[in-house]
Amino acid sequence: MSATIRYGMVGGGADAFIGDVHRQSARLDGRYDLVCGAFSSDPKISLESGLALGLPEGRCYPDYLSMIEAEAGLPESERMQCVVIVTPNHLHFPVAKAAIQAGFHVISDKPATFDLAECRELSALLESSSCQYALTHPYTAYPMIQEARERIAAGELGKIRKIFVEYTQGWLAEAIETGGQKQADWRTDPQRAGISCCMGDIGVHAFNLAEFVSGLAVDSLSAELNRIVSGRCLDDDGAALLKFSNGASGVLIASQVCTGDENDLRLRIYGDKGGLSWSQEEPNSLWLKFSDQPTQLVRTGNPWTSKSSLNGVRLPAGHPEGYIEAFANIYKNFADHLLDSALDSKPAYPGIQDALRGMAFVETVVASSEQDNAWMDIPG
Amino acid sequence: MSATIRYGMVGGGADAFIGDVHRQSARLDGRYDLVCGAFSSDPKISLESGLALGLPEGRCYPDYLSMIEAEAGLPESERMQCVVIVTPNHLHFPVAKAAIQAGFHVISDKPATFDLAECRELSALLESSSCQYALTHPYTAYPMIQEARERIAAGELGKIRKIFVEYTQGWLAEAIETGGQKQADWRTDPQRAGISCCMGDIGVHAFNLAEFVSGLAVDSLSAELNRIVSGRCLDDDGAALLKFSNGASGVLIASQVCTGDENDLRLRIYGDKGGLSWSQEEPNSLWLKFSDQPTQLVRTGNPWTSKSSLNGVRLPAGHPEGYIEAFANIYKNFADHLLDSALDSKPAYPGIQDALRGMAFVETVVASSEQDNAWMDIPG
Amino acid sequence: MSATIRYGMVGGGADAFIGDVHRQSARLDGRYDLVCGAFSSDPKISLESGLALGLPEGRCYPDYLSMIEAEAGLPESERMQCVVIVTPNHLHFPVAKAAIQAGFHVISDKPATFDLAECRELSALLESSSCQYALTHPYTAYPMIQEARERIAAGELGKIRKIFVEYTQGWLAEAIETGGQKQADWRTDPQRAGISCCMGDIGVHAFNLAEFVSGLAVDSLSAELNRIVSGRCLDDDGAALLKFSNGASGVLIASQVCTGDENDLRLRIYGDKGGLSWSQEEPNSLWLKFSDQPTQLVRTGNPWTSKSSLNGVRLPAGHPEGYIEAFANIYKNFADHLLDSALDSKPAYPGIQDALRGMAFVETVVASSEQDNAWMDIPG
């Protein structure tokens, strides 16, 4: 069946970055059609952006509320089925809420909401509706991350004892927000980003990855956040000691002031039988380590890798697959869930549970840091 | 301007591999619409494939000739503008010829034709038409390959002296063609693949890459081809010593029987001032080496890289871009050429000249090998 | 001048590991002669070990006290000049004390003493004597670590902001001490190892490396130590958040239960102008990272590297130099100090200050961990 999903986009106009990533991801497998959008808080930019994307003028909306209202009034076979949210953080929840209340599915950029309270409200809303919700944590959609999760679930590493996860970037090593860099501007602004810059933006990806791959939950943490570049109101760096549900311990590092680092997300997990490591900048390699045999290098696309890994692969082994392919796996799996399986399969993409965990993590690291890195439980 | 190009595809049905790569590449940037196709030599499979891709039944054609004829009869605003050819090798030329004669642009999978004579005919045909032609040599479209070419052109390595290029795979290490593996079946069959398997399939990519990056032409070569797996009629392995137009020498290695190798295309070029190396399996890293200063690691997407490199980048540095992105760069640049520049710009994609060089290379390596690796000139 | 230094060894018999490393290091440059030893607490093993090393029976002593006494009674031109201490930890101080009181120089394996109090006593003793003292922190003697220190001292990374240092091994992932593995046996025994296993054995190397390369002191820390393998009385794993004297922050990780890891000591330091990274398992590569230019790979032995780096190099670039070579650099620099420079040069090897810092670090991490990772100052 070749059915595609019609989607409308909120945000993602002109000089945005992540909007284009979503559109490319939606296009890659031919499972989505962009049919409308409210691409900017400036109606003029929204219209220009929509026209440039080939939309008819009538479906380039000045704001998301009018988009949702107008689309809801269209015949079922024409109207959008899904809203993609790629605005700054503070708008994620209001848009998602309006969309769900009007009966539209939602794909939201992360974080799901501005804070945990909103996220719980969103969760309740979803429970009482039949709308589906995907949150774009793309790193978990890399084939070798799926493979890592499968290996641990199968017990290949034994009982998990240690988890190190780190995400370091260098792009905020200088105060580029004062020079008008748009991404830096809103991410360092508490009004639009929320209570955290670094932990909310990238620490939460590291947290999500650690929980996803290990299959364990972080119970409590002790965190220290820093504002390294002077003038910042939000953290641009931090670290946390972690305690997991099974007694394992770990360390999470996130920083945006590591000069010269690009997007260095790394994960290492050790059990009593073996260890693994993975690095986002070489995502098609997964290392499995043992004390009594050679280290194994597992590579994306080999036919002997796991089914859930191969599900996210488009090419034979040796043809590098990258970030957009991982991102597109979320779109593909969301489409599969909506269209092919009558919604009775288990969603193979991040959703509201990941959202709740992430928001709880961010609130807990901030609270712990404010209390001299006291140990704090992550609210369930 | 958001105009897209309507294309029809020949080949690429059901169990084909490269057809899907082309479709993904065409989709990624939203610059193409698939409007019709003749996806298989079996009309039933063609129809099923087309329907699965969302085409109306009427534009799923039983063969390429009827597709070209029917599309030519449609109104200009509806008919396809471009034919994408993804059949086995022996059909590349007949399809391209028919398409061009009917006034359609062509994107062809490599090799352009079955032999050099056909390629010259194709070249002549293009010269006398206004149709544009792209040949998918995707490796040259990686950002770091563009960067490498720019650096050499700017003289950073000095006068080029040595070029080593190699492309090793392991997928034909066993006689899988006898077990019905479709890709292996036609690639090892002289009737469909041409006079060479390994050199025609991957050696030619290595050759193209070496000439593209160095900006030099190979004048002559001494080659030895091998049929390592018993029962094969065509080479599955080979090597050639190379002489370049400026006096530089080199070595080209290609093999499909390197057990355990995936898609290991590597290039090293040395001049009297510096050297560079690049590996396809880690395509976002380019190494520049010098005798009097540290080795430099240039990474995809950094703002200080060259304009032609950044032209092929969709993400900030550190977000891996892979094979499909490189492939899509050819599609994007072809679209730019057709739509945005009134055809007066220099094409930024491989075309008929690359095709002629490649076919001449393949014929010369085979001839040299048949004469006990005698040195032979590559016909101009 | 070819003068060599006559040394006696305490410990390092039969099945010891580190004794042989010291002897190889002493031999490599031909600057030392082993003239006597008390190689074991068992006089019979001591004698056998000494004979096997080519010593005359009369200089194979049953214990270190008799060795020191007997050697002190020999003519000056014959008697040992220096004592090398390679016993389990609890004997380091008593042997060093006796040696210094008898007027012998000392090269001691790390840690210098059993606890900080002893170390202060040792420091006072050294101040009131003319004996020289070297502590074998070999990792700081790698050429690329010397290079890293020089680069930071020269301001190439700007003001230092972040330091990540980690040292992970897997050899204690199982309770091998219960099976008679001698190294594991005494290192996990509080009577012989001191108050810490993991932090005292390897965490202190990480700490020393971070301070040495950055040129900064750790002021305070918040640490959590774990006893992961059941039955252990001492930590086999831990992590600490660090505050440096200039306001920089950092994270130190040490673990001996990272299954499959060998000897994975890594250092990353970031300043406001650039960052660096280094890994002990590939010690001849130093990475310098910047936001506005390519990453630089500096390699051991290149003539454009720093003088202090080249001082520790024995081969042209590209000939790997390893752990023993680094270790031997300490021996070589100690010999240079004793023989060539009339003791007026600055020692180019780790000494009593490193010892004091290391013991203070170990006591502080243990204390912080016992108080729920409270922040604690490292005593000066």
Place this chain on the structure above:
Amino acid sequence: MSATIRYGMVGGGADAFIGDVHRQSARLDGRYDLVCGAFSSDPKISLESGLALGLPEGRCYPDYLSMIEAEAGLPESERMQCVVIVTPNHLHFPVAKAAIQAGFHVISDKPATFDLAECRELSALLESSSCQYALTHPYTAYPMIQEARERIAAGELGKIRKIFVEYTQGWLAEAIETGGQKQADWRTDPQRAGISCCMGDIGVHAFNLAEFVSGLAVDSLSAELNRIVSGRCLDDDGAALLKFSNGASGVLIASQVCTGDENDLRLRIYGDKGGLSWSQEEPNSLWLKFSDQPTQLVRTGNPWTSKSSLNGVRLPAGHPEGYIEAFANIYKNFADHLLDSALDSKPAYPGIQDALRGMAFVETVVASSEQDNAWMDIPG
């Protein structure tokens, strides 16, 4: 048993490079004593060098003939037992011949002789004497090379089909011999180096490594040598196609003009069951590749590696061992052979057979290159 071997050195004075490598290698394990030397063709430099090395004036000889004569006249318990030859190439044979005729064992730097005829004479001489002979091909003494050989011998890769070996350096990319660089001076001089510079200096190491690891002999080759830097009389670059005794084919590359390369010796071998790769600049890692399972990374020093690999290991896994350690393995194994095994064991070091193969290789590549890379058999 702690017996050591007394050796005299010919060559290796002041500004020589390789003499010091031999002395360090002899020292590392405490199995050798330097007792005399003729360190330079200049008697004054010889004397100064010997004194600096701690020798008595009476055993610092003005030339190798007087050294051999004088030492032969000393009591057996005092005189040298072995001559180490580290002169320029043209003197290797005369010194070895004189030493053997006087009854001394020989350790010779490579190449064994100036040409193949001399080498055959040397071989005959050794057969008729009881002297032992070692040739320092250090790369085969790396633990992971021993491991690779064992794995292939055990059939883990199946029948060997392809061998790629390459050795690239950049140090002769400029005409440094004209500026007085001593190493470059004699290596590019046919009177002292022989008929080849690059192939004789490093190509022969690549050849030796390929034969040693594969356990196969090269039967014939087709080679092209180049003189890339103008003014040179000998090759500074070259490549050869290889045919092995079992039908396998291969490519050998050697170059000294690869600007920015250090000492990049790499080996890849593929059989019908698996492949392996190894790189000298990261010598403690051996990669084993398969089509149906993960790539395996085998690391030096792990207890599950082969006995012949562990024989060359001095440290636990994760402590890098380098070039001098490999070099010292030849010295250690030579000492074991002389002292511990009554000469009835199989020598575990390179010897006269390696010498004969190497000289035959060099003569054949030069001859093939002079005849337009005609295929030529390597004389047995």
